[in-house]
Every structure is written in C-alpha cells, then in structure tokens.
Amino acid sequence: MRMPHYIRRIQAGGVNPKPNIRVIEERAAMALVHGDNGMGHLVMKRATEIAVAKARTCGVAWVGSVFSNHAGPASLYPRMALEHGMVALYFAVGNANHLPPWGGLDMLLSTNPIAVAIPTHEEPPVVLDMATTVAAYGKVKTKVQRGETMPEGWMVDREGKALTDPKRASEGLLLPIGGYKGYGLALIFGLLAGTLNGAAMGKDVVDFNADDVTPTNTGQSICVIDPAAFGDPLEFKKRVDVVVRDLRASERMPGVERIWLPGEQSYIKRKEAERVGTPIAPALRKSLDALAVSLGISKLGEQT
Amino acid sequence: MRMPHYIRRIQAGGVNPKPNIRVIEERAAMALVHGDNGMGHLVMKRATEIAVAKARTCGVAWVGSVFSNHAGPASLYPRMALEHGMVALYFAVGNANHLPPWGGLDMLLSTNPIAVAIPTHEEPPVVLDMATTVAAYGKVKTKVQRGETMPEGWMVDREGKALTDPKRASEGLLLPIGGYKGYGLALIFGLLAGTLNGAAMGKDVVDFNADDVTPTNTGQSICVIDPAAFGDPLEFKKRVDVVVRDLRASERMPGVERIWLPGEQSYIKRKEAERVGTPIAPALRKSLDALAVSLGISKLGEQT
Numbered sequence: 081m082r083m084p085h086y087i088r089r090i091q092a093g094g095v096n097p098k099p100n101i102r103v104i105e106e107r108a109a110m111a112l113v114h115g116d117n118g119m120g121h122l123v124m125k126r127a128t129e130i131a132v133a134k135a136r137t138c139g140v141a142w143v144g145s146v147f148s149n150h151a152g153p154a155s156l157y158p159r160m161a162l163e164h165g166m167v168a169l170y171f172a173v174g175n176a177n178h179l180p181p182w183g184g185l186d187m188l189l190s191t192n193p194i195a196v197a198i199p200t201h202e203e204p205p206v207v208l209d210m211a212t213t214v215a216a217y218g219k220v221k222t223k224v225q226r227g228e229t230m231p232e233g234w235m236v237d238r239e240g241k242a243l244t245d246p247k248r249a250s251e252g253l254l255l256p257i258g259g260y261k262g263y264g265l266a267l268i269f270g271l272l273a274g275t276l277n278g279a280a281m282g283k284d285v286v287d288f289n290a291d292d293v294t295p296t297n298t299g300q301s302i303c304v305i306d307p308a309a310f311g312d313p314l315e316f317k318k319r320v321d322v323v324v325r326d327l328r329a330s331e332r333m334p335g336v337e338r339i340w341l342p343g344e345q346s347y348i349k350r351k352e353a354e355r356v357g358t359p360i361a362p363a364l365r366k367s368l369d370a371l372a373v374s375l376g377i378s379k380l381g382e383q384t
Numbered sequence: 385m386r387m388p389h390y391i392r393r394i395q396a397g398g399v400n401p402k403p404n405i406r407v408i409e410e411r412a413a414m415a416l417v418h419g420d421n422g423m424g425h426l427v428m429k430r431a432t433e434i435a436v437a438k439a440r441t442c443g444v445a446w447v448g449s450v451f452s453n454h455a456g457p458a459s460l461y462p463r464m465a466l467e468h469g470m471v472a473l474y475f476a477v478g479n480a481n482h483l484p485p486w487g488g489l490d491m492l493l494s495t496n497p498i499a500v501a502i503p504t505h506e507e508p509p510v511v512l513d514m515a516t517t518v519a520a521y522g523k524v525k526t527k528v529q530r531g532e533t534m535p536e537g538w539m540v541d542r543e544g545k546a547l548t549d550p551k552r553a554s555e556g557l558l559l560p561i562g563g564y565k566g567y568g569l570a571l572i573f574g575l576l577a578g579t580l581n582g583a584a585m586g587k588d589v590v591d592f593n594a595d596d597v598t599p600t601n602t603g604q605s606i607c608v609i610d611p612a613a614f615g616d617p618l619e620f621k622k623r624v625d626v627v628v629r630d631l632r633a634s635e636r637m638p639g640v641e642r643i644w645l646p647g648e649q650s651y652i653k654r655k656e657a658e659r660v661g662t663p664i665a666p667a668l669r670k671s672l673d674a675l676a677v678s679l680g681i682s683k684l685g686e687q688t
Contacts, residue, residue, distance in 0.1 A: 107613045109413035110443030139414030140446040142609060167580065181643045184634030196572045206575065208568040240637045258561025264512040264646040267631070268500045271510065275623045276471065276614055282627045303607065305446060309411045310580055319579045323586045327571070330488030333544045339485045342568040 081364060082152070084371050085289075086119070092292035095119060095149055101126050104146075109138040112277060113145045117295045120151030124170075124300055128157045131304040132164050139309030144277035144301045150175050150288060155209035155343070157302050158197030162205050165313055167305040170195040173274040173281055175288040175296055178217050178254050182263040185238055188282050191216060191254065192269040197343075199307070201317035203324045207343025212266040213254040220249050274299035385668060386456070388675050389592075390423070396596035399423060399453055405430050408450075413442040416581060417449045421599045424455030428604055432461045435608040436468050443613030448581035448605045454479050454592060459513035459647070461606050462501030466509050469617055471609040474499040477578040477585055479592040479600055482521050482558050486567040489542055492586050495520060495558065496573040501647075503611070505621035507628045511647025516570040517558040524553045578603035 089095045099118025103111045111130050115123035127143040134141030151157070154170050161168035174190025181188060191211035198206040215234040223230050223246035235243040235252040243252040256262025274281030279299025286296045307316040328339050353359070360368070365380070372379040393399045403422025407415045415434050419427035431447040438445030455461070458474050465472035478494025485492060495515035502510040519538040527534050527550035539547040539556040547556040560566025578585030583603025590600045611620040632643050657663070664672070669684070676683040 105614055107443030108441065109445065110609075110613050112614050137412065138442055139411030140444065140607070141413065142444040142607075144614065167576070181631040181634050181645075183637055183640035184631070184643050185637060186634040188631055188634060196576075198572070198575050206571065208572050210562075210565045210568060214562055238637070240639075257565050258514075258518055260644075260646075261514045261561050264514060267510070267627075267646065268502070268512050271502050271624060271627065272471070272500075275627060276609070276611060276620065278615055278623075281623075282630050303444070303446075305414075305580070307580060309414050310409055310416050310448065311582055316580065316582075319582075319585075320575060323571075323575065323579060326586050327485040327488070327492055330485050330490040330492060332488055333542070335544075336487035339488050340564075342564075342571065 082150070084367055086150075087371060087375070089149075089288065089292050094288075094292045094294065094296075099123070103130070109134055109141045111141075111143045113143060113148075115145050115148035115298075117147050117149065117297075120145075120149040120298055120300065121156075123148040124151040124157050124302065125160070127300070128160045128168070128302050128304070131168070131302050132161055132166060135161075135166060135304040135306045136164075140303065140305045142301065142303045144273070144279075144299065146277045146279045146297065146299055147295065148279070148298045148300055149296055150298060151300060153209065154193045154195035155197065155207050155346075157300075158195050159205075159207060161302075161304045162197045162199050162207075165199050165307065165317075167199065167307060168197050169303045170300065171269040171273040171302075172300045173270050173279060173285060173298060174211075175285070175298060176217075176290075177282075177285050177287070179213060179256060179263070179266055180253055181267075182256070182260040185253070187253075189263070189266045189270060190285060192266045192273065194265070194269055198320055199317050200320045200324060201314065203321045204341070204344050204347040206320065206324065206341055207346065209343070209346075212262045212269065213256050214262075215254065217254065220246050220254075224249070273301045277301065386454070388671055390454075391675060391679070393453075393592065393596050398592075398596045398598065398600075403427075407434070413438055413445045415445075415447045417447060417452075419449050419452035419602075421451050421453065421601075424449075424453040424602055424604065425460075427452040428455040428461050428606065429464070431604070432464045432472070432606050432608070435472070435606050436465055436470060439465075439470055439608040439610045440468075444607065444609045446605065446607045448577070448583075448603065450581045450583045450601065450603055451599065452583070452602045452604055453600055454602060455604060457513060458497045458499035459501065459511050459650075461604075462499050463509075463511060465606075465608045466501045466503050466511075469503050469611065469621075471502050471611060472500070473607045474604065475573040475577040475606075476604040477574050477583060477589065477602060478515075479589070479602060480521075480594075481586075481589050481591070483517060483560060483567070483570055484557055485571075486560070486564040489557070491557075493567070493570045493574060494589060496570045496577065498569070498573055502624055503621055504624045504628060505618065507625045508645070508648050508651040510624065510628065510645055511650065513647070513650075516566045516573065517560050518566075519558065521558065524550050524558075528553070577605045581605065 096117040099116035105112035158168035403420035409416035462472035
C-alpha cells in the first residue's frame with residue numbers, strides 16, 4: 081500500500097537509496113544508528129540485528145536511529161527478535177502530526193506507535209502493535225472511501241464536539257486513547273524514539289504525505305531483552321502460554337464469539353497467506369501494476 | 385493512605401519485614417532481584433540503584449523483581465533515575481485483578497501501570513504515571529464516598545452496558561483505555577513485569593485487599609537509559625525543554641485554561657508541599673493517628 085509513496089519520495093530525492101548506515105554512538109548494551117536518510121526498513125533491520133546481538137551478551141540492549149525514514153509496520157522489528165526467542169519493544173515517531181496536546185488545537189504530535197513482541201511456546205506469539213490514538217488516520221480514510229460515518233470517540237472538532245463525518249476530518253482532531261493518557265503515551269514514545277536519538281519530534285516532524293523532498297530525520301528505538309538472562313527461556317515461554325490460554329478461556333460477554341490475544345488475528349492471516357498466497361485488493365493491484373509500468377519493471381506475477 | 389494496609393499485612397505475616405533482598409540472575413546490563421517477600425519499596429529502590437549503576441556503564445539496563453510486594457506510586461522509581469540525569473521506564477503487576485480480557489468477563493488482569501520519567505534542563509521533568517484503565521479503581525471508590533455518579537466510559541456491566549452508579553462497581557468491569565488497546569497494554573506490561581521475572585501474573589495474582597497472609601509474589605521491572613550514551617546529555621535535556629514549551633504554547637480549545645505536561649501538576653504540588661508542608665485530609669489524619677495509637681508510637685506532629 082505504501083509502495084507508490086516510497087517510490088515517489090525516492091524519485092524526488094527525499095530518500096537516499098544508497099545510504100551509508102553506521103553506528104555513531106555505542107556502549108555495551110546500546111547503539112545509536114545513523115540511517116544516512118536511507119529507507120527506514122534497512123536502518124531498523126540493522127538496528128534490530130545489533131540489539132539482538134548485544135542482548136545475547138548483556139541480557140538487554142537498546143538501539144536508536146537518527147536520520148532514518150518510515151520503516152513500515154511497527155511490529156516488523158520486534159518480530160525479528162522473536163526469531164531469536166527474545167522479547168522486544170519498539171517505539172517510533174510517526175511521519176505526520178495528527179494529534180494536539182490534550183486540551184490544545186495545534187497538531188504537534190504524531191500517533192506515535194508502540195509495538196511489543198513476546199515469545200510463546202505453543203501459542204501464537206503475543207504481538208501488540210498500536211497507535212496511541214483511538215483510531216489510526218488510515219481508518220478515517222477508509223471510512224471516507226466506504227461512505228460511512230465514524231463512531232463517536234474517534235475525532236472531535238476544534239470546539240471539542242464529537243465529529244463523525246469522515247469527510248470533515250481535516251477540520252478535526254484525532255482523540256488519543258484514554259484522553260490525556262494517550263497524549264502522555266504519544267509524547268513519551270516520541271521522546272524515546274525521536275528526541276533521545278537527536279531525530280525529529282514535535283514541530284520538527286516533516287509531513288511525508290505533503291513533502292517529498294525534505295529528509296524526515298525519522299527516529300525509532302528498539303529494546304531487546306533475552307529471557308535466557310532471567311532463567312530458563314523455555315519455562316518463560318510456557319508461562320506466557322498459560323497466561324494466553326487463561327485469557328482465551330475467559331467467560332465472554334453476550335455476543336462475543338472469541339477472546340483474541342494481541343497479534344493473534346494477524347498471525348492467523350499470515351499463516352493462511354503463507355499457505356494460499358497473499359490476497360491483494362483490486363485497487364491496490366491496479367496501483368502496483370501502474371507503478372511497475374512507470375518503472376519499466378515486470379508486474380506482480382508477470383514472468384521476467 | 386496505604387499505611388494501615390501495609391501494617392496490617394506485615395502484622396498478619398504476609399510481608400517479610402527483614403528480607404534478604406538479593407540478585408539471583410545477572411548480566412552486564414540486567415539483573416533479577418529476589419525481594420524475599422519484603423516491602424516492594426525496599427526491593428525496587430535496590431533494583432533501581434542497580435539499574436542506574438549498570439546503565440552508567442552499559443548505556444541501558446533492565447532490572448526485574450520477583451517475590452516483591454506493592455511498591456507505592458509507580459513514578460517513584462523512574463524519578464530516582466532522574467536524579468542521575470537518566471531516563472527510566474517502570475512496569476508493574478497490580479495487586480488485584482479488576483480487568484477482564486477484551487470481550488471477556490473474568491477478572492484476569494490488573495490495571496498494570498507504566499511510569500516513565502524523562503529529564504529536562506529548565507522545565508519540570510516529564511513524568512508519566514498511569515494505569516491502563518480509563519479510571520483507576522481508587523477513583524471509583526472516591527465517587528462512592530462523595531455520592532457522585534461516574535461518567536460513561538469508566539465501567540460497563542456484565543452485558544457491556546454503561547455503568548455509572550459507583551455503588552454497583554462490584555457488578556461491573558473497568559474499561560481499558562482505547563478498548564482492546566488498553567487490554568493489550570495491561571497484558572504486555574504484566575508479561576514484562578511479572579511473567580518475565582517469574583512473578584505472579586493473571587490467575588496467580590493475589591488480591592492483597594482480601595488476603596493479608598499469602599505472599600503476593602509481585603513483579604516489577606525498571607529500564608534505565610543514560611542519555612550521555614547517545615550524545616551530549618545537556619543538549620538532550622534542552623531538546624526536551626523545547627518540546628515541552630511548544631506543547632504548552634499550543635492554541636487551546638475553548639474553555640481550556642492551560643496545557644499541562646505529564647507530571648507537571650504533581651511537580652508543582654510537591655514543590656508547594658516542600659515549602660509549606662504536606663496537606664493531610666482529616667479522615668486520613670484520623671486513620672494514621674489511630675494506627676499510631678495501636679502501634680504504641682507517637683502520632684504525626686507529636687513530640688517523641
């Protein structure tokens with residue numbers, strides 16, 4: 081879905097396609113990675129690899145990025161640590177500000193996300209990946225496409241009144257989860273992922289939807305924990321399984337068919353996609369095909 | 385406020401007043417502290433001191449506790465790290481389950497809190513300290529005392545309908561912030577503070593309001609980051625000041641007198657208390673006086 085946007089920024093010179101990604105600060109359990117304005121995916125893949133290696137030795141490691149870019153779904157990087165049986169927390173500064181401080185009107189914060197992955201033994205891993213607003217901005221856009229109204233609680237207008245017409249979204253403000261609590265989380269995650277690393281945060285954030293040229297100086301942080309440092313890692317994974325199963329077995333509210341764990345639905349969809357292929361909506365397929373033509377490369381599924 | 389409860393548990397043998405608090409697992413950037421069922425305040429003070437010392441060397445450190453107890457306000461420990469110019473994140477498993485999984489009815493989760501402290505140069509430090517439910521359970525109790533109704537969004541009944549009569553709280557469920565998102569956060573924070581350390585989580589949590597005898601095996605975790613590892617620590621603090629001031633200077637919604645930063649109101653109250661003394665409500669004073677009499681010690685303000 082983001083591919084056309086990524087390509088547009090690379091072609092406009094806003095992203096460096098051949099970055100010199102390098103560690104500029106380092107201690108036993110931390111590193112600061114300079115992304116050289118490369119794709120965030122490359123920067124955070126490197127950062128996560130460093131964090132996993134350091135966590136194996138030190139028990140825990142924290143690696144931040146500066147002069148990075150949008151890195152795709154937040155959960156990608158904690159899930160990399162899962163492959164090593166490790167726990168990971170990821171924080172990022174979003175690439176457009178949609179959130180004011182609580183009680184305010186100026187869009188000074190992004191919907192700064194957190195993603196956390198926790199390994200299990202037999203159950204799907206617990207993977208939380210969430211924005212700090214009730215609804216991510218993408219969900220608002222989907223409501224416009226479908227001609228639906230938004231539920232109360234997603235947005236308010238500049239008077240603080242509920243805004244439910246998604247076509248009026250540009251006049252409104254996204255609401256943080258739990259009111260001032262979500263504002264606090266968006267701020268804290270932004271300070272941890274942006275300000276600590278010397279990356280953009282608050283007023284400095286470049287709206288990468290509106291600007292294809294200016295380097296975003298995006299910041300991200302990943303913290304990796306090796307459960308083997310705390311005791312038998314298999315016993316830990318089995319204890320997580322027990323918690324997962326107890327939650328799933330809870331008595332349910334009327335009308336609720338199943339209790340889900342964070343990341344469980346994505347896990348099932350991904351396993352299904354591995355088996356039968358990844359479904360691509362016709363509109364997305366069309367946009368990717370057009371992109372392939374414009375780049376002079378083969379379309380998806382076309383023989384090269 | 386919690387003093388009578390703490391004393392009651394110590395007298396009943398539920399808490400070890402002379403614990404042998406010790407490190408049972410250790411690597412360069414982590415430690416697991418066995419609290420020997422001592423007061424959580426002692427355990428987490430020790431854990432935070434270890435984390436600060438390790439972060440100074442390794443850049444970051446993560447210290448967990450097992451067989452600890454309730455440790456007072458979550459923000460206490462991240463604020464200890466502030467005194468060393470460090471950033472800290474704290475997670476805890478609460479000592480009573482008030483939250484079901486999203487869509488469920490069984491109280492399998494506590495309102496597991498997060499607290500984060502971030503140092504500043506001239507501004508009050510940014511200190512977030514929050515439960516993962518819209519309202520903490522203590523707020524519900526306060527509504528009963530005052531004979532007030534609760535706003536919609538704090539609790540629902542077992543059919544999922546809004547519950548606004550705080551006297552019916554025992555029939556209801558607290559709502560997590562952002563719905564399933566807050567459920568995810570409560571779960572993740574509990575896995576990081578409890579399950580990772582081998583401490584109680586989920587079904588194992590002992591309700592310390594109802595049970596004075598059983599060791600709670602409370603778990604907490606603190607992660608300390610030294611900004612000096614990432615660059616000039618003074619420059620970092622100044623950058624946080626800039627974000628704080630930009631947020632405070634935001635245009636405000638009608639009727640909003642001031643934009644607050646997380647921890648700013650507590651900071652002002654604490655500074656005021658340092659100047660003129662700590663105000664104690666008459667009911668609390670009475671309960672502390674009764675406690676002093678029962679223990680054969682002098683009351684607050686009494687000459688010894």
